[in-house]
Amino acid sequence: MQIKLNHINKIEGHAGFMASVLSGDVKSAKIEVKEGIRLIEGILVGRHYTDMPIVAQRICGICPVVHNLTSIKSIENAMGVRVSNEAVNLRKLLELGQIIHSHCLHLFFLSLADFLDIDNDLKLVEKYPEETQKAIKLREYGMEIVKIIGGRVVHPLTNEVGGFKKVPKIEEVQKLIKQGEEALSTAFEVAEFFKGIKLPRFERETEYVCMDARGEYAIYDGDLISNKGLHIPVLKFEKNFHEFQRPKEVIKRVESDGKTSYMVGAIARVNNHHKKLNPKAKQYLDSLGFSLPDYNPFHNVLYQMVEVVHSIEESLRMLRLLINSNLENALTKKYEVREGSGAAAVEAPRGTLYYHVDIDSKGYVKNVNIISPTAQFLSHLEDDIRKYLPEILNLSDKDKEKKMRAFIRAYDPCISCAVH
Amino acid sequence: MQKQKIAIVSLTSCEGCQFALLDLGQKFLDLMNEVEMVDFRLLEDEEDAGEKLDIGIVEGNPTTEENIETLKKLRERSKFLVVLGNCAAMGGVPEIKNYQEQKNTIKHVYKYVQGIDNPEVKEVDNFVKVDFTFPGCPITGEEFLKYFPELLEGKIPTIPDQPVCVECKKRGNRCLLLDKKPCFGPMIQGGCDAVCPTSKMMCQGCRGLRPTANVKAMRATLKNFMTDEEFENTTEIFGLRDDIEEKNNK
Numbered sequence: 261m262q263i264k265l266n267h268i269n270k271i272e273g274h275a276g277f278m279a280s281v282l283s284g285d286v287k288s289a290k291i292e293v294k295e296g297i298r299l300i301e302g303i304l305v306g307r308h309y310t311d312m313p314i315v316a317q318r319i320c321g322i323c324p325v326v327h328n329l330t331s332i333k334s335i336e337n338a339m340g341v342r343v344s345n346e347a348v349n350l351r352k353l354l355e356l357g358q359i360i361h362s363h364c365l366h367l368f369f370l371s372l373a374d375f376l377d378i379d380n381d382l383k384l385v386e387k388y389p390e391e392t393q394k395a396i397k398l399r400e401y402g403m404e405i406v407k408i409i410g411g412r413v414v415h416p417l418t419n420e421v422g423g424f425k426k427v428p429k430i431e432e433v434q435k436l437i438k439q440g441e442e443a444l445s446t447a448f449e450v451a452e453f454f455k456g457i458k459l460p461r462f463e464r465e466t467e468y469v470c471m472d473a474r475g476e477y478a479i480y481d482g483d484l485i486s487n488k489g490l491h492i493p494v495l496k497f498e499k500n501f502h503e504f505q506r507p508k509e510v511i512k513r514v515e516s517d518g519k520t521s522y523m524v525g526a527i528a529r530v531n532n533h534h535k536k537l538n539p540k541a542k543q544y545l546d547s548l549g550f551s552l553p554d555y556n557p558f559h560n561v562l563y564q565m566v567e568v569v570h571s572i573e574e575s576l577r578m579l580r581l582l583i584n585s586n587l588e589n590a591l592t593k594k595y596e597v598r599e600g601s602g603a604a605a606v607e608a609p610r611g612t613l614y615y616h617v618d619i620d621s622k623g624y625v626k627n628v629n630i631i632s633p634t635a636q637f638l639s640h641l642e643d644d645i646r647k648y649l650p651e652i653l654n655l656s657d658k659d660k661e662k663k664m665r666a667f668i669r670a671y672d673p674c675i676s677c678a679v680h
Numbered sequence: 681m682q683k684q685k686i687a688i689v690s691l692t693s694c695e696g697c698q699f700a701l702l703d704l705g706q707k708f709l710d711l712m713n714e715v716e717m718v719d720f721r722l723l724e725d726e727e728d729a730g731e732k733l734d735i736g737i738v739e740g741n742p743t744t745e746e747n748i749e750t751l752k753k754l755r756e757r758s759k760f761l762v763v764l765g766n767c768a769a770m771g772g773v774p775e776i777k778n779y780q781e782q783k784n785t786i787k788h789v790y791k792y793v794q795g796i797d798n799p800e801v802k803e804v805d806n807f808v809k810v811d812f813t814f815p816g817c818p819i820t821g822e823e824f825l826k827y828f829p830e831l832l833e834g835k836i837p838t839i840p841d842q843p844v845c846v847e848c849k850k851r852g853n854r855c856l857l858l859d860k861k862p863c864f865g866p867m868i869q870g871g872c873d874a875v876c877p878t879s880k881m882m883c884q885g886c887r888g889l890r891p892t893a894n895v896k897a898m899r900a901t902l903k904n905f906m907t908d909e910e911f912e913n914t915t916e917i918f919g920l921r922d923d924i925e926e927k928n929n930k
Contacts, residue, residue, distance in 0.1 A: 296692030296743035302785035321696025381723035411879030
């Protein structure tokens with residue numbers, strides 16, 4: 261028996277799915293990536309480092325912020341550039357804004373309809389007008405953070421190597437705080453709504469990988485850890501996680517020690533760091549009644565909701581810090597262009613994003629490697645499907661297809677990021 | 681009145697232009713209520729039956745065989761074909777490849793290159809007739825809201841021939857050129873609300889040359905703070921270089 265989805269809608273980018281099942285055994289299960297290549301790593305070679313964030317963030321229209329941050333951080337690490345605490349805080353805020361608006365898009369507009377048996381979001385919007393308004397309001401808070409600090413939502417402008425070209429005014433920060441306070445109470449309502457969604461059962465034990473920093477729910481800095489005892493600095497990323505290409509595939513895959521698939525993203529972060537969540541997010545997580553570790557990838561959707569609440573709380577905490585600091589300190593300071601190699605990682609909405617760059621003495625890029633979260637979880641998704649498919653074989657073809665689409669979408673894959 | 685049939689299709693791109701639309705939130709949903717959305721993959725799962733369209737909207741580069749076929753089919757079934765953004769209109773950042781030795785570019789990325797479509801990057805209008813372009817990387821959502829109703833009325837809008845500088849001044853920005861910092865604003869088509877110079881980022885020309893752009897004068901001004909090589913490299917980022925060359929040859 262063949263199960264084939266020509267095109268999976270409502271994900272970022274173009275992909276299909278194909279599986280063959282023989283007397284209850286899954287012989288193959290494969291995400292078929294149909295994205296054209298853009299060769300972003302290739303076109304950066306020979307260009308000046310200042311072009312790199314501008315070009316690299318255009319890998320993705322949903323998560324340009326995290327590409328901007330990670331590319332800049334890798335260049336700063338390569339040239340030994342240090343930035344002020346204020347600049348780091350503004351960057352963390354950018355990433356929180358990114359996580360809030362990307363998660364809200366996925367939660368509400370890409371994934372939710374799957375669990376309400378609706379096939380078109382315009383119908384979803386009609387049936388749930390209040391919830392739609394609330395979801396839009398939450399997204400808008402995340403977008404507003406990026407707009408105020410970054411200058412624009414899609415492809416932000418202000419952040420650069422050494423700091424920021426422009427910093428927000430105190431009044432703008434105050435406005436964001438007000439909007440954030442409202443967003444937090446809206447988030448509780450949306451979160452309650454999501455609690456009522458029935459998610460399918462499934463379980464497969466796995467390795468959850470994410471960043472880790474002392475005293476905080478790491479998104480911008482830290483080492484890499486896993487629930488299986490991994491603990492390595494970002495510099496060792498490529499030693500531990502092997503990126504490889506299969507002939508004829510435009511998407512590269514990544515496997516831990518070259519053999520095992522692993523999972524990244526909201527589900528990995530919440531499982532590893534639930535004790536570090538902010539109070540309201542923790543309270544919401546507890547109310548879900550999941551016993552952790554939780555190995556059901558459908559729950560990724562609810563863990564994104566947990567992270568939305570956490571990120572709003574965190575953004576408010578950081579914005580209040582900024583009010584009492586001198587934001588001018590975040591403006592770009594003079595630095596020296598130096599030859600070097602640098603690696604950096606940031607937690608993207610979908611998981612750890614990794615950049616490595618080599619820069620020559622004149623500031624030109626010699627080599628770049630970018631490893632996206634979706635490339636990291638692609639093999640994991642296929643491994644999950646191999647276990648999931650036999651559990652739904654009794655369903656009608658149409659229902660099987662629906663379940664497969666829902667499963668793939670719950671992962672929130674970003675195919676543009678993965679192919680770049 | 682019967683609602684007009686619309687489709688939004690994406691080729692190879694970051695999909696940022698579609699997100700610039702979604703990011704309009706309620707304003708975008710309101711606009712969608714006025715039309716019949718036949719195909720918009722980001723929001724719906726239903727099969728597209730391939731019916732005739734009033735407006736076909738396309739984002740991205742046609743870089744695979746499948747992309748080219750999708751684009752041609754969309755043109756055939758649409759009264760108006762409208763393109764979204766810099767990739768479709770000018771080649772976008774992937775066009776940088778055209779200025780490099782292409783075979784080497786792919787070798788930096790892939791070990792196995794056989795069976796992977798890797799054509800020269802070409803703008804959408806090399807494949808099909810384009811009726812209107814929303815320029816920019818990404819497009820400006822507000823500009824879409826401004827001109828899309830005209831398209832619905834069957835008219836092809838005209839974006840006024842004015843430089844980025846007009847809006848830049850309106851926003852009260854200090855001119856980057858006065859601070860001896862490079863900016864392409866004077867030769868580039870306005871309509872973006874000068875979003876980059878407002879963030880103290882030079883205009884790199886993602887919206888393309890304006891019809892009466894004076895490239896020679898621009899280069900003469902920029903000679904003081906940018907080498908020829910830097911100028912050329914910067915024009916590569918948003919696919920402006922080939923347009924400037926074409927203009928020089930005219």
